[in-house]
Amino acid sequence: MLLLLPPSEGKTPAPDDAGPVDLTALAHPGLTAQRRTVLDALAAVSARDDATEVLGVSPNLAGEVARNVHLKDAPAGPAAGVYTGVLYGAAGLAALAGGAAERAARTVRIFSGLWGAVAPGDRIPAYRLSMGVSLPDVGPLAAAWKPALATELGPHAADDVVVDCRSATYAAAWKPATAGPGAAEWLTVRVVREVGGRRSVVSHNAKHTRGVLAGHLLRRAEEPTSATEVLAAARELEGRVILTEVTTGNTQTLVETTLTPPSRPSSPQTLELVLR
Known part of the structure; x- marks a missing residue:
């Protein structure tokens, strides 16, 4: 299994006495050169007066x-x-131990505009x-990352099942091959809510639900190795209360x-x- 996650918008800085990032120690060393390029371009643009505008964030985040x-x-x-954020809180990725932590290190890849893709234990700064940003001297990041990610992750996904919890913005940077030698079984995770017999796509609660699924896939005894096994694993959550809404106290159950x-x-x- 290869489990693909998006990053969170909010990030928690490491303790002040923690050491700096070592690019050569991150997973997928084939991404190191591109990581350096993007890191340098990001530092340069972030020093500009129009940095928040170029990076597409609120001035409050200056x-x-x-x-x-x-x-x-x-x-x-790490x-x-x-x-x-919501997905990471529901998955409990930082609290994994034993076999579940080993499985996460081997199977989870978190996509990033800065790092390309990292493993849960890779040490990075906030x-x-x-x-979705286009950096000066780099261009649109999804396109800039495509060649390196294809080289690094293509073999990792070959003949495996890929469970994709990313948004479209991050999925644009790399998609597994689903045909030809070494083809992967690629699944995207869609969350809908049923009310009065009608189903609609949800957003905030979808992140939480994807996190619950990710945590379940990492903690269960057997690692799924095919699409049908992922489906069977997800069905183990049916009947379970997935979340309780803070404002109303209403619960939502996977049905x-x-x-x-x-x-x-x-x-x-x-x-x-x-x-529902």
Whole structure:
């Protein structure tokens, strides 16, 4: 299994006494040259007066953007702890131990506009950069990362099942091959809510639900190795309360899980989780 996650927008800085990032120690050393290029370009643009505009963030985040200038010397911590937010809270990635932690190190890749893709234990500093940004001297990041990610992750996904919890912005940087030698079974995770017999796509709660699924796939005794095994694993969550809404106290339960074939050979299958 290869489990693909998006980064979180919010990031928790490592303790001040933590050492800086070592690019050569990150997973997938074939990405090192591109990481250096993007890191240097990000530092340069973050020192500009129009940095927040170029990076597409609110002026209120100017302090976080200013941090980008000194990322090479900033304290770095495990990616599983730096990335925070709804999905990561639900997955409990930073709290994994034993076999589940070993499985996560081997199977989880977190996509990033700055690093390309990292493993949960890779030590990185907190930063502010989306894959949807076009950096001066680099260009649109998704396109800039494509060649290196294809070389690094293509063999990693070969003849395996890829469970994709990324948004479209990050999926644009790399998609597994679903045909030909070494083809992967590629599943995207879609979360819908059923109310009055009608189903609609949800956003915030979808992140939480994908996190619950990710944590379940990492903690269960057997690692799924095919699309049908991923479907069976997801169905183990049916009947479980997935979340409780803070404002209303209402609960949402996973009531159905389906797997839909791809619309064309190069498209993913869709693993749909229905909440009610």
